Amino acid sequence: xxxxxxxxxxxxxxxxxxxxxxxxxxxxxxxxxxxxxxxxxxxxxxxxxxxxxxxxxxxxxxxxxxxxxxxxxxxx
Numbered sequence: 705x706x707x708x709x710x711x712x713x714x715x716x717x718x719x720x721x722x723x724x725x726x727x728x729x730x731x732x733x734x735x736x737x738x739x740x741x742x743x744x745x746x747x748x749x750x751x752x753x754x755x756x757x758x759x760x761x762x763x764x765x766x767x768x769x770x771x772x773x774x775x776x777x778x779x780x
Contacts, residue, residue, distance in 0.1 A: 714733075
């Protein structure tokens with residue numbers, strides 16, 4: 705199941721903030737979801753779409769890192 709974009713953004717923020725404290729993060733994610741449940745929807749995954757999206761994200765990330773490295777070596 706895939707949660708809508710807003711919850712994914714919240715989950716990423718909470719995960720980044722509380723990576724060192726997983727139990728606190730889990731409780732916070734549950735609390736946010738329960739408070740905002742009406743704003744979210746659960747959808748079935750389409751594996752092909754997920755793989756394509758992840759591949760695009762990885763490609764963008766690697767491209768931006770490559771550009772940063774190129775910029776760093778050309779601008780000492």
